[in-house]
Amino acid sequence: MSFNKQNQNHKNYLMLVEFCKFLRQNGDKLFDKDSKLCLRSDQLTVLHEYLQQIIHRDRLSHENTDKYSRRKSSVLNLTNTKEFILLYQSNQLHFIQDFLFKITSLKITSNLGQTSINDSIRLNIFGSITYLELKNIPVLNIYDLENLRKQLETLIAFKSIAKVQDLIQSCGADQSSPSSWPKLNTLKLSYNYLSSLDDSFRLAASIEVLDLSHNNLKNCEQFLHNLPKLKRINLSFNKLEEIPSISESESTSQLEYLDLSYNNIEKINASSKL
Template identity: 30%
Template sequence: MASRAGEEVFVQSLTKLLQNYGDSVLSGTSTLSLLTVGLQVLHQLFEQHLLARKYQHGFVALPSHPSDTASVLDVQFLFDVLQKTVSLKLAHPPGPSLQTPVRIFAFKSLRFLELKQVPPHCLEGLRGVYTRLEILVCSRCIHTVEEIISVCGGDLSSALPWLDLHTLNFSNNFITSLDSSLGLLNVLRTLDLSHNQIRDCAENLKLLAELEYVNLSYNILEKVPVFNPCSRVQLVTLLLRNNELEDISGLEHLTHLKCLDLAFNMISKHGSLAQLSHLHRLKELFLEGNPVYYQRNHRASTIYHLSPKAAFLRLVLDGEALTMADLTNLPKSGRLLSHTGRHSPRNSMLKNVLESSISSEQNDRQHSPDGIGGTLMRKKVNV
């Protein structure tokens, strides 16, 4: 724990910072970033100077006649700001792992919470904020989904549904399998589980009916996950880069997909891509790094298995939009689309789109397959 002099310097510095930039923290346009040791110091000071409030719930009213001691005034100010803080990042620095509790009881208004290298069993107070959270990010700290979603970390209490959580980012952790706690995330739309060690999702993703974006890249999946029938018609982005997929059976059900990343898997036969013909809305497809990618006629053989409708709507394959010449590789039944209504306005439009808009399309589409969709961009107030 920090020395008394170090605590005073920390409190004074944080107070000055929040006096200058507190408005952006309170509005949620900036994220308050704290180290675990800093929050432990604050919590100790709150208990020391603001009476025993650790058992109180909801907002805590400060004294109407605050102390005239400067240090206590600073503590009171910080307590008030933390109660109203909307977005928090809590990180444990490199070195020895965290062994003592870190408490977030003071935060009453959190909508965004990011935890980095904070062991779940050391986190206390999550039960008090989880029903209001909209975005939750955890990295380098969890081994199961359940220890945060169901058990609420160190609170060790059974959680009810997370009513407002629409984005869950558990990338860069140590997760090997999923569990039924996902069923508590009734409104989840964005799920990032990339950079883990997941081999099989089993039936657990079927518990999520509202998914629109799923990133399972950099795992060890051997088959395409099974999704809820409702999310099948809502899921538009599926990232499965760097897994061990040999075929894509199951993708034919995800008929609303617009972006599909299968790069750096184990797909060795173009015949394994037959399910792509069902994806009529597909706009981006990534296959680089697979064995099929290095075959001589890879592009032509892949296009043969595409949905003609998707192909004629400027599908981008491995970063390059399809050309009119590429479309000749479609099956004859698909190529009939290019002859039907040859002189119609719609056919002219398709041709113009394919020939004259490709360059602008490539400029407009800057897709990063590993990024998480819908993530709030925030300034960070680092302490």
């Protein structure tokens, strides 16, 4: 093993020890309604790597055949390091694994000093997330989002997407088949790179709060009609030239709040359907 690799393993070990200490001291607070666990993408990468190791380590310790031995490959490249053994034997990794599976609110940001990332981000170590926030994380780098869409209630993506369908329909890097988001009631996509909308909103018909501010939208066509429960929508700081059609019928609209400030709307058509 090279010195650089040893040094990196030691840094990761120290990070995980500190993270475990942080969770033990602040764990209860992280389950408060208004609190969320914030992780950088590099921290999440290390967590995922080490937690995958214990899954395979546990398999090896419970299986009495050599079939797993033949499949060690690169997935088990940490299990014999002293850092991993210390974390494993002290149950710190199992504690982290159990905590992350139970956490309900998560925010992921890019690394310090970076405006974006190129590394893959995996979410399969989280099993109970209902609130997910991405900041400067390209959604096409996100894996395992499809496993969370049945339970997510709030989804926020900041400087992360260029197309709504990449998030709602394809679930980022999963490139999954279309499926519904039955519990998603709040979707915030401000400060992104959206120039148009698409029909993927049909998969998230429970949305009540939608933030599309600070994008490059010129029109919304009829795509907002797919959101029959919509109550609040922010379309400010776009390039809209006319008031968008929010609902097929005024009588069925549940809209309570609409922000169209800082657009290019010059005339208001009295027949516009809000």
